[in-house]
Amino acid sequence: MENLFTLPKKIIVLGSLFFLFSCSQDEIIYTDLEQNVSSSLTAKWSADKLNVFKGPKVAIGNDSARSWISVRKDTGLPYEIGIEMTPGALTGLPDDTPGIEGPTIVLPLHIKAKQLTPFKHIGLNWQNHGHGGGPTNTEFNSPHFDFHFYTISNEERLAIPDWCSCPADAAFNIYPPTTMTTTNPPITITTGGYMPLGYVTPPGQGAVYGQMGKHWLPIPFNYLPFSKVMVYGTYNGKIVFVEPMVTLEYLSANPDFSAAYSQPELFKKAGNYPKKYNIYRDAKTGNTKITLSDFVHRVATPN
Numbered sequence: 001m002e003n004l005f006t007l008p009k010k011i012i013v014l015g016s017l018f019f020l021f022s023c024s025q026d027e028i029i030y031t032d033l034e035q036n037v038s039s040s041l042t043a044k045w046s047a048d049k050l051n052v053f054k055g056p057k058v059a060i061g062n063d064s065a066r067s068w069i070s071v072r073k074d075t076g077l078p079y080e081i082g083i084e085m086t087p088g089a090l091t092g093l094p095d096d097t098p099g100i101e102g103p104t105i106v107l108p109l110h111i112k113a114k115q116l117t118p119f120k121h122i123g124l125n126w127q128n129h130g131h132g133g134g135p136t137n138t139e140f141n142s143p144h145f146d147f148h149f150y151t152i153s154n155e156e157r158l159a160i161p162d163w164c165s166c167p168a169d170a171a172f173n174i175y176p177p178t179t180m181t182t183t184n185p186p187i188t189i190t191t192g193g194y195m196p197l198g199y200v201t202p203p204g205q206g207a208v209y210g211q212m213g214k215h216w217l218p219i220p221f222n223y224l225p226f227s228k229v230m231v232y233g234t235y236n237g238k239i240v241f242v243e244p245m246v247t248l249e250y251l252s253a254n255p256d257f258s259a260a261y262s263q264p265e266l267f268k269k270a271g272n273y274p275k276k277y278n279i280y281r282d283a284k285t286g287n288t289k290i291t292l293s294d295f296v297h298r299v300a301t302p303n
Contacts, residue, residue: 049073053110054084060105060124063088067122069113078116078272082291083107083124083147090252090288093143096128104211106154117295118271123148123157123212123241139226144247147290148212148233152240160235162210171236172208176268177303190216194303195239196262199232213240218262230261230277238268244277244290251288255279260294270300 055067063086070079096102107122114120125146150157163169178193181203190199199216201207207215213235223229227250233241242261258278267273274292281288 050079053112055108055110055113058105058107060085060089060093060126062092065089065105065107065124067107067109067113069110069116071112071116076116077297078113078274078295080278080291080293081113081117081119081149081274082278082289083122084282085251085288085290087286087288090248093126093128093248096126102126102128104148104157116272118151118269118273119149120153121150121157123150139224140245142226142247142249144226144245145251145290146231147244147246148241149243149292150241151238152235157211157240160211160213160240163205163208165205169205169208172214173204174237175214175234176238176264189219192265194264194266194268195234196232196264198262215243228257228279239264242277242292244279246279246290251279251290254281255288256281258293266301266303267298268300268303270298272296273298 049072050070051073052068052070057064057066065083065085067082068084069081071077072079094102102125104123104125107124109119109121123146125148127140127146128143129141131140161168163172175188176194178191179188179195180191181188186203187200188203190196195216198219200219201214201216209215213233216232216234218230226247228244228246231243231245232239233243257280258276260276263273263275272295275294275296276292278289278291278293280291
């Protein structure tokens with residue numbers, strides 16, 4: 001996501017007003033929760049209360065990553081969904097050319113995850129040289145990962161074009177209602193409705209990337225200096241991803257983080273939607289997990 005935002009500092013004041021290797025089939029791990037315990041999240045649930053379903057391993061760095069979901073046995077509802085990276089996956093990462101977007105590594109979801117949540121697949125992007133963005137266009141220059149939890153299929157994602165200064169680009173700037181556009185500075189701010197309150201994006205080509213969509217950052221910019229932040233993505237009038245963006249330094253430093261992120265008031269599709277994102281180290285395996293949790297069932301509200 002190069003050159004995500006270049007915004008004057010006054011937006012901070014404005015913002016304060018708004019609060020490859022893989023298995024041939026998905027693996028199913030039913031009660032092996034001893035290998036999936038977090039001191040900060042799942043430890044309060046014993047192995048007899050959750051089933052864990054894992055997607056196939058995918059080669060990253062010197063080892064691998066995979067998707068997984070835990071499901072409550074008593075209700076059959078999702079408890080936590082996310083990515084599990086081995087210690088080796090955080091080493092031996094490629095040194096890509098500065099200014100060139102690295103390829104998207106697709107982490108397939110277990111069918112249970114697609115049945116119980118709005119997510120269809122996860123896209124992982126390694127940014128060895130970082131990329132421009134933030135209020136001064138320098139905050140995201142450190143090496144980091146973009147973890148895209150997509151609500152569209154991989155085929156739909158791949159069909160999102162690059163910006164071409166042509167009529168097809170209009171789809172990038174069709175936003176879910178409700179938003180407000182300002183001229184000084186020239187940005188669009190979310191004000192609720194089908195968008196989470198307090199997110200911003202620049203006009204036109206700004207924050208647009210092919211095979212992804214239009215990116216939105218939360219305000220005020222109280223996540224600076226950058227170590228982690230939750231980003232939203234839209235395309236053609238709907239939210240197409242939520243994206244924890246996390247530095248390699250933070251992932252490598254025994255993280256133990258959990259926080260709520262801003263939610264839409266209305267949802268076009270009914271389903272189980274998460275309210276928190278989490279980054280933590282599994283004490284037993286040493287694996288690092290980037291997850292979404294605290295699911296709530298939302299009803300559909302036609303617009």
